[in-house]
Amino acid sequence: MTEYLLTGITFLPVAGIAALLLMGNENARMIKVAGMVSACATFFLSLFLLADFDSAAGGYQFVQSALWIEGLNIGYVVGIDGMSLLLVLLTTFLTPIALLGTWNSVSHRLKEYTMMVLLLEVGMTGVFVSLDLFLFYVFWEAMLIPMYFIIGIWGGQDRVYAAVKFFLFTLFGSLLMLVAILALGLYAAGVPEGSFTTDLRTLIDAASGMPAALQLWLFLAFALSFAIKVPLFPLHTWLPDAHVQAPTAGSVILAGVLLKMGTYGFIRFCLPLFPQAALDTAPYLSALAVVGIIYGALVAMVQTDIKKLVAYSSVSHLGFVVLGIFSMTEEGMQGAIIQMINHGLSTGALFLLVGMIYDRAHTRLIADFGGVARVMPVFASFFMIITLSSIGLPGLNGFVGEFLILLGSFKSAALGSVVFTVIASTGVVFAAVYMLWMFQRVMFGPVRDGGLYHGHQLKDLSVREIAALVPIVILVVWIGLYPSTFLSMSGTFARDAVKKIEEVRTGTIRTANMNLLRRP
């Protein structure tokens, strides 16, 4: 039974889409309820994973495998380990929250909108469960389409520019990845007794003897695609535009889940397939990550639009995740994984909050606000908690990830220098600067023009909005005070992932000797 569970979770939203197709356009409430029911059902189904998941076991669990394209040995293979378990749960958790939090934000073409969100969920879950590179690629690209429409149809003023930019940036990277996937398959066909395949597990074995030069090229092709998705400096400029233009639910999912695709890809594919290349490039990618941490924070600081500020803060936060991954230590890896979840929760919540105030005041400019804490005290309390989570206050979730990442990168032998950590650590000061400065300008100070903001009266949060935020806040505190629940799920995975890299680094596993980057 459990082997169908992942397929069930992945495609359950399709049932919702089918139901929506049969519905008329008139009854908005019914459309919303149908979308919500479908998303919630998916979430509850995904909770069954927790019951049967064995966190002590290595390898993949809930594996379902079937041949898909016979001649090419392409399979439908799904399965999860500790890392993907957490990310699948994040996806199924955030989708209903995004729908609930933006209940009344969309009225134009509501049915299509709801369908797109559900379709997006299928794509995202699919990416996290695929163990076949071809299948992964299909989901990876499939995810782009609904997001493109969500930004392009329901977005803000410059939505078309933003949607096209988002689409082209991502497509550019993923085409190179497709080439690399094919090359990998062909390489696997070339090893003794090998044949063309895209099955990840087979490929990892096959690639273990790959010459360093080829490793490096294929690694770079994958890495470029993932770096754009992260986004890693300097490939990040699609992000602020996409976020600012996307409707709230789009931003929540984009920040909450889509931004994890890149870092997930690094861990899932780049590290096990090309360990030597990953080791060789680790200092360079970490340098970009560290630049991103500081750069993202500094640029976030001078933004005038709250949403854009949050978007740039993502560049900074994801820089931490990349740094953790390429520290190639257990602390760094665990920190990176938990930080992906943390960023999904807190930045997702921040976009929800920004959406809530935008729905009321129809502006997102920091300068248009001030004294909101007096008018909307409940909103201000939630905003404060999430802000603190975002700046990594100990006791809330963000700190756990940041601390593990910095600790890992500090002791990292792969990076070989503490400079990365020292510079990255100053990021916690800048994070406090941009978040608290924004918070102060929006929330503190005197109430504006007799309570009118941009000509609108601000009402405090409704029960529905609070209901969307409370689950996030619970997790924020939970991860902050008792992260063991989550860290224990991915512990075995992190240990095995790091062990393999470590063996390559210390030479236990001998790879072909050519090392392009360190050649004189």
Place this chain on the structure above:
Amino acid sequence: MNILVPLIVVFPVLGVLVLGFLGSRIKNEKLIGIFGSGMVGLSFVASVWIFVSMLSWDEASRRFTVELFPWISTFTSTSSSLSVSIAYQIDQLSILMTLIVTGVGFLIHVYSIGYMHGDPGFWRFFTYMNLFIVAMLNLVLADNFLLMFLGWEGVGLCSYLLIGFWYDRKFETGGYKPGTGWAGDAAKKAFIVNRIGDVGFLLAMFLMFNRFGSLNFDTVFGAASVLSPGNETILWITMLLFLGATGKSAQIPLYVWLPDAMAGPTPVSALIHAATMVTAGVYMVARCSVLFALAPATMTTIAVIGAATAVFAATMGLVQNDIKKILAYSTVSQLGYMFLAMGVAAFGAGVFHLMTHAFFKALLFLGSGAVIHAMHDEQDVQKMGGLKSFLPVTYKTFLIGAIAIAGIPPLAGFFSKDEILWKAFSSEYGSPFLWIFGVFGAFLTAFYVFRLVSLTFDGKPRFDSHKVHPHEAPRTMTVPLIILAALSTVGGFVGVPESLFGGNALEHWLEPVFRTANAKLGLDHHGPVLVEYILMAFSVGVAAAGIVFARFVYLKRQDIADSLQARFSSLHKLLFNKYYVDEMYDGAIVRPTVRLSEHLLWKGIDISIIDGLVNGAAKVVAWSAQGIRKWQTGVAQVYATAFLAGILLVLSWLIFK
């Protein structure tokens, strides 16, 4: 006993949860106040219980740890990876700190019931105050660096929330552009400046974990104690930890946030920005005495920075007119003394001064709160005067606090400050120069605090008595004042030095905590008693001179003050404007960073260069497509001509190749 330890923390946690979730619905102010104070009171009772039991135990069992649950661990089942628990450690030092935090905290909570009366944010205030107690207790009770850091940043958060408590009010920033700050600005400044120090703390933890594979006090100190002084890693660790301490405890160069922090309600200034939180840095150094003892260079740095801060802050306190600002600079200065003590390896003396300072500075702040309360939110001492007849209780208690801080025997401040001065002079790590700084600071202290007393309570009223009718504060406020005055009077007797035929009980109590450090430092030297008497007499004389001089100038000959101010007007301006340090930081760091980020990074690199390239590439495609598109005219003759030309080309190539 093991259940009592977590209870110390659980009570205020309960306070936070109940008040945080239900506070806005409870309409009865008294209920909130009693509940909030009661939780801290219960916590105090639990700590007293433990302390009293400890008195009867032998030395070895006075130190024990209670582990609650695992906190951050990598779960990779590798022995070298991180694993940290929420665990509390009771020992002679942490129980003392707990008593101070919960005891003084309780008094200030009670005082706040009167002080915050009628404030619409009453419940919010008590929630934050309880949260502060929770964080501070975690800081002092932690058995590892990471949990200490949780408390460390937690108290910073509460400080932020409470400085910004009246976030829609302005406050006097002082200096050359008065009245320009929002409370929110001050709150943010406090948090950010603290965070700069926290980076030091973080990096120190990374170094420690890298070197010792653990963040537990026992493991780290145990592993460090076999090292010899001058170890480079330890040097870095202690320097970085001290950077953290300069932020939290407002020392040069990160002291700038504390004077602005006075924008918060006065009980906050008393509890957080005088008695407890700002002493966290001192506590941390004391806790890590083993590490610091291994780094002589760091010790010297601490002593020098402490002594310099003690004098530097006191000079600024000389000329301020805001009653709370004067006390704020005084706090910075007194914290300097504590660090001076740490730096000359007089750990016990530093902790002693931490304790007495908690009593008399909380007293002075709460007294100033009573004055502000009576004067309807007036804080300028130039607009007060003659208040002693209106506020007899406040005046008497305030006077006791003032004498205590000035260092006149036999009040609490005398014993602790004198011990620091003596150690600064006699310790192998001290020097006569440090002593001179300390004594000069003591003179300034006596002067500014009696300038404050004279301007506020003595002389003729300088306010409009038709508009302002000062009245004594309610009992909830005066009773804590009286208790603190009593503590400021007798608090010093626990540390009477042997030279004055005292038992120095506190030092003996704390001795086991600092034993390893003292052994490392090889301290056993006490100095000749005669010299000690001479120095003691001298410093008391200096303090008395400061008092007499201040009273003479501000009561009898105001003209001297005016003429001095006129003659040294540029010096006065320099002091009044706080040496322009805020402006320097603003001009040298803050503004350039903002400008660089906006113009170079965002508008330059992001928009012009990166997006310019991206959009440029798109434009090239669009532009070339525009050009090529024109060839598709749709006119058949043109296509036919093109065919013909093509055929001719191919033919000619075939023929003439």
